[in-house]
Amino acid sequence: MKNLALLLSLSIALPALAERIPLPPNAPKSYQAECASCHMAYPPALLSAGDWKRVMERLDQHYGTDASLGIPQKQEISAFLERNAGNVWKPGISAQPARISQTPYFIRKHGEIPAKFWRDPRIKSAANCEACHRGASKGVFSEHDIAIPELRGD
Ligand code: HEC
Numbered sequence: 001m002k003n004l005a006l007l008l009s010l011s012i013a014l015p016a017l018a019e020r021i022p023l024p025p026n027a028p029k030s031y032q033a034e035c036a037s038c039h040m041a042y043p044p045a046l047l048s049a050g051d052w053k054r055v056m057e058r059l060d061q062h063y064g065t066d067a068s069l070g071i072p073q074k075q076e077i078s079a080f081l082e083r084n085a086g087n088v089w090k091p092g093i094s095a096q097p098a099r100i101s102q103t104p105y106f107i108r109k110h111g112e113i114p115a116k117f118w119r120d121p122r123i124k125s126a127a128n129c130e131a132c133h134r135g136a137s138k139g140v141f142s143e144h145d146i147a148i149p150e151l152r153g154d
């Protein structure tokens with residue numbers, strides 16, 4: 001009984017695992033410098049290692065833009081992304097081109113959001129995590145911390 005009470009209090013005190021998906025503290029400076037100017041620095045756990053590899057191999061044709069890098073930065077960032085790729089959160093394999101928003105994990109987590117929100121001018125794109133997840137750059141993805149009032153889980 002004592003253990004059960006402890007377990008219950010722990011499960012109330014600890015937020016669900018998926019609410020926090022932070023950038024690993026060992027992220028190289030080059031990741032913020034090179035991969036966070038057009039969009040947020042996506043936490044590596046949200047794509048599988050194979051999908052990160054595909055993203056990094058095609059930086060010259062990056063979703064309609066050119067995000068090419070010098071070889072040392074590319075190697076450093078690729079190694080970091082693949083080393084920290086999704087294991088715990090099991091994002092699954094994305095459709096191609098690789099997108100976080102096309103992984104089975106993302107689709108499952110966002111399945112209840114009505115289609116019109118993905119085209120909403122406040123959001124623009126599913127890749128724009130911060131439009132809904134105010135704390136995304138700090139790794140906070142809780143359903144209680146959503147910028148769009150209609151979508152907030154209370
Ligand atoms: C010059 C601007 C630019 C730079 C620099 C850039 N990206 Fe992107 N990235 C984009 C654009 C534009 C998209 C497509 C966004 C959309 O569909 O709304 C994108 C999309 C992505 C996606 C897919 C998101 C999704 O789920 O749809 C990933 C992953 C990604 N970028 C990773 C990176 C990485 C890693 C780097 C650094 C090596 C990087 N990006 C640097 C512009 C950039």
Ligand code: HEC
Nearest residue numbers: 016018019100109112117126127128129132141142143151
């Ligand atoms: C249109 C707004 C919107 C956008 C854009 C969006 N999300 Fe979400 N996300 C939500 C909502 C709402 C929930 C809660 C869904 C639920 O619980 O039914 C959620 C849930 C999540 C969860 C699960 C949290 C938990 O506690 O289980 C994760 C992880 C997540 N989002 C990551 C992302 C990432 C990464 C991006 C960008 C690639 C993104 N989201 C883009 C609205 C959005």
